[in-house]
Amino acid sequence: MCDSDDEEIKLSAETQAILNQFLKEKEQQEKSQVVEENWQLSQFWYSEATQKTFGKIMKQLIRDSKMKEDICVALLSCPSLFETINSIADNVRLFEFDERFQKYGKNFVHYDYNLGNDENYLKEYKKTFDLIILDPPFLSEECLRKSFQIVNRIKKDDCKIILNTGIVQKTLAKELGLEKSSYKPQHKNNLGNEFASFANFDLNKYI
Incomplete structure (x- = not known):
């Protein structure tokens, strides 16, 4: 009787372990699935070289400044940088309109720039982030x-801010306190608009 009970308990534990492994693999598979660009949402993913450059920038910022690995990083409308930055820093939030990126779990925050005028929008994140990288979806002053x-x-x-956008936004970026760097982000699918990175610090030093 005891032997039988022990076998049942052991079998139940093994089954639970198999189930847990299956769920873990399923979650990893979902996270690794490639999300294709949705041009209707004005999505254009960065090239691998650009992703690596921003990984280098992130490492340099951590090494050469007071920033630590546990700094809070916000990525606004630039989901193709998430996995690179998240592999370097511990606290990364992806603010993104596209709900396909809910696959990143608690790191995903549904985001709509049109609500910027609402003072209560995202107030739970007020004065939270040490580094913000943004790539607004549209090349318009309003956006x-x-x-x-x-x-x-x-x-x-004392937040560091990096803005990736078209050169046409240079004047407005300067008005917002950002200077154009020498770096030009590249996209997997070449865009007709010339892009540049703007920052409120000397970004060239970290490239």
Whole structure:
């Protein structure tokens, strides 16, 4: 009787272990699935070289500044940088409209730049982030201004900000306190618009 009971308990434990392994593999598979660009959402993924460059920038910022691995990083509308940055820093949040990126679990925050005028929008993240990288989906003044309203809400006072956008936004970026760097982000599918990285610090030093 005891032998039988022990066998049942052991079998139950083994079954649970198999189930746990299956669920873990399923979760990893879902996370590893490639999310294709949705041009209707104005999505254009960065090239591998650009992703690696931002990984290098992240490592340099951690090494050469007061930043630590546990700094809080916000990625606004640039999901193709998430896996690279998340492999380097511990606290990364992806603010993204596309709900396909819910696969990143608690690291995903549903985000709509159109709500930038709402003072209560994302107030739970007020003065949270040490580093913000953003790539507004549209090359319009309205989109950038609303995006920056949110940036100003969620950034710490000494937050470093990197903006990837078209050269056409240079004047507005300067008005918002960002200087053009020498770096030009590249996309997997070449875009007609020339892009550049703008920052509120000397980004060239970290490239």
